[in-house]
Each structure stands twice: as C-alpha cells, then as structure tokens.
Amino acid sequence: MRLAKVVGNVVSTIKDDGYAGYKLMLIEYFDPATKKPLPPRQIAFDCADAGVGDIVIVNTDGGAGNMLLDDNYAIVDLTICGVVDHYDLR
Amino acid sequence: MYTGIVTGTLVATVKDENLAGVPLLLVQKIEDGKPGDIIVAADHTGQAGCGDHVYMIGSKEAARIYRRGNIPVDVAIVGFIDSYNEVIPVDGGE
Numbered sequence: 001m002r003l004a005k006v007v008g009n010v011v012s013t014i015k016d017d018g019y020a021g022y023k024l025m026l027i028e029y030f031d032p033a034t035k036k037p038l039p040p041r042q043i044a045f046d047c048a049d050a051g052v053g054d055i056v057i058v059n060t061d062g063g064a065g066n067m068l069l070d071d072n073y074a075i076v077d078l079t080i081c082g083v084v085d086h087y088d089l090r
Numbered sequence: 091m092y093t094g095i096v097t098g099t100l101v102a103t104v105k106d107e108n109l110a111g112v113p114l115l116l117v118q119k120i121e122d123g124k125p126g127d128i129i130v131a132a133d134h135t136g137q138a139g140c141g142d143h144v145y146m147i148g149s150k151e152a153a154r155i156y157r158r159g160n161i162p163v164d165v166a167i168v169g170f171i172d173s174y175n176e177v178i179p180v181d182g183g184e
Contacts, residue, residue: 005178007176007177007178008174008175008176008177008178009175009177010145010171010173010174010175011171011172011173011175012145012169012170012171012172013170013172014135014137014169014170015135015168015169015170016134016135016155016168016169018155019168019169026174026175026176028178039121039122039180040092040119040121040122040126041121041122041176041180042091042092043091043092043093043145044091052177052178053177053178062149062150062151062154073157075147075151075154075155075157076147076151077091077147077148077149077151078091
C-alpha cells in the first residue's frame, strides 16, 4: 500500500458495468519523507469516503481491491482503503 | 488506472489467437496534462474512437476485466472521462 493525496475526482458515465456505483477519485502519490508529489496522477476507487485534500492509503493490488469493495465483478487496481489522520516518520 | 487520449487504430491479422476479436487502439497516455508515450490498448468498452478521453486499467486486471478465459492484454480501456476535476492543480505543492 502507498500514501497518496486525493487531488480531485473523475466523473464517467460510459464505463465497465462492474464500476457502477463506485466513486472515482484522482490521487497523487507523494514521498512522505520529502512531502514531494510523485507524478503521474492516477485514478483510484474510493472505499473509505475520502474527500479532496485528504491523505489516504491506496491499495495497489487488484485482488485486495476486490476484497475491499467486497465485489468480485468490479475489476479494480487502485483502491483507497483508508484516510490518514497523521503519520510520524522517524 | 491512468488516463489517455485515443489517437489511432491498429490492425494486426497475424497475432495470438486469443487476441482474436479484441479491438486494438493506439492511445497516448496523458500524465499530469503532458502527453506521454503512445501505447497499444485493448478497447474493452468497444466504443472508443479517435479523440476520446479515456482511462485504462493495467497489468493483470486488464486481462481479468474481460472475465472470460485468457485474453492476453496488459492495458484495457475501461471507460470514458466525462469530467476530470483537478481540484488541486498539478503544481499545487504542499
């Protein structure tokens, strides 16, 4: 899993039918040590009601995505599975 | 999933038989607004044409999205982008 910041959202009506009902958020990975964003920006499924500007945990495996969404029909690759309150890097 | 713009079509008659019937398109990846490299993507939606702003899924999931047997693709177009709301701009910094 990786840390990322939610920087926007994506609206898409014509898509794979397994994706109906899921929120598509725009995320940007960032390096927690330097707090610098790591391009490029990608689209992730939201499973933790994240809002724009939140620091989130993104799961990058499709199998785990199916478990998170509890739906084996929706084939996903990036899934937001948690909103970070704060993190402490020694 | 990453985004791109469909820039061309591709016809390949001699190919793996599992790729039969899978439409192939040329898509230019868009990374933070800047055009990236042009890749060959399988069109899972079946409706994509030149100039469409699409998003694609990669690696194993691209093969799994066909949900039938072994379709050996690594990039599949799965949807069209109606609106792409970048609330925080790319050089938004901290």
